[in-house]
Amino acid sequence: MINADGPIMIEAEPYSFALVPEQCALLIIDMQRDFLEPGGFGEMLGNDVSQLRRTIGPNRKLLAACRAAKLQVIHTREGHRPDLTDLSPAKKVRGRSKTCIGDAGPMGRILVRGEPGHDIIPELYPLPTEPIIDKPGKGAFFATDLHTILQNRGVKQLLVTGVTTEVCVNTTVREANDRGYDCLVLEDCVGSYFPEFQEMGLKMIKAQGGIFGWVSDSAKIFGAL
Ligand code: TIU
Numbered sequence: 001m002i003n004a005d006g007p008i009m010i011e012a013e014p015y016s017f018a019l020v021p022e023q024c025a026l027l028i029i030d031m032q033r034d035f036l037e038p039g040g041f042g043e044m045l046g047n048d049v050s051q052l053r054r055t056i057g058p059n060r061k062l063l064a065a066c067r068a069a070k071l072q073v074i075h076t077r078e079g080h081r082p083d084l085t086d087l088s089p090a091k092k093v094r095g096r097s098k099t100c101i102g103d104a105g106p107m108g109r110i111l112v113r114g115e116p117g118h119d120i121i122p123e124l125y126p127l128p129t130e131p132i133i134d135k136p137g138k139g140a141f142f143a144t145d146l147h148t149i150l151q152n153r154g155v156k157q158l159l160v161t162g163v164t165t166e167v168c169v170n171t172t173v174r175e176a177n178d179r180g181y182d183c184l185v186l187e188d189c190v191g192s193y194f195p196e197f198q199e200m201g202l203k204m205i206k207a208q209g210g211i212f213g214w215v216s217d218s219a220k221i222f223g224a225l
Pocket residue numbers: 029030035078138163164165167168169
């Protein structure tokens with residue numbers, strides 16, 4: 001990506017996002033088999049995974065474009081140590097589900113690191129050079145070294161994609177905003193099990209002059225590249 005003339009202006013809401021490639025990273029949130037694949041934890045809880053699966057194609061294209069443009073790429077996974085010492089009792093029992101985090105699920109122990117269901121879907125599998133942040137919470141900054149990695153690499157801006165829009169994406173964008181990062185969320189690359197939360201989750205980010213960040217879609221990025 002050539003940037004001799006300063007930032008690349010990306011059409012976005014509430015106003016254009018000034019993308020500086022050297023200071024920007026693609027952050028893909030929790031595109032894990034347990035959330036996206038039929039038979040995973042998400043579907044077991046009664047959720048409609050097709051609402052999330054529509055983001056796979058756009059994320060694939062965006063990931064390929066960012067790799068080609070030499071943008072930094074970072075992936076996250078939500079999950080816990082096999083001994084569950086990083087799982088708070090509150091998170092463990094929340095939802096009153098018969099099957100909860102750490103129990104045997106259809107794709108291994110639910111949201112436990114190293115289990116098949118916890119891993120990233122094959123369509124978006126990270127390259128060995130792309131850091132994976134294993135996070136025990138909803139936000140990618142909580143109890144992880146994400147902020148350190150971003151600071152060491154000079155990252156100040158994040159293109160944020162992944163699932164789910166109102167939970168881990170929104171929490172991460174809010175955490176990033178408070179740490180001084182500019183976040184551009186790509187609408188077609190984020191998904192919620194609930195259409196109304198998808199809509200409101202994006203509105204909350206761009207409201208009040210971009211209170212937490214910007215919203216655009218991946219086509220605007222391809223155009224800029
Ligand atoms: N990654 C993420 O959003 N974790 C969740 O638990 N999301 C739900 O929407 N439940």
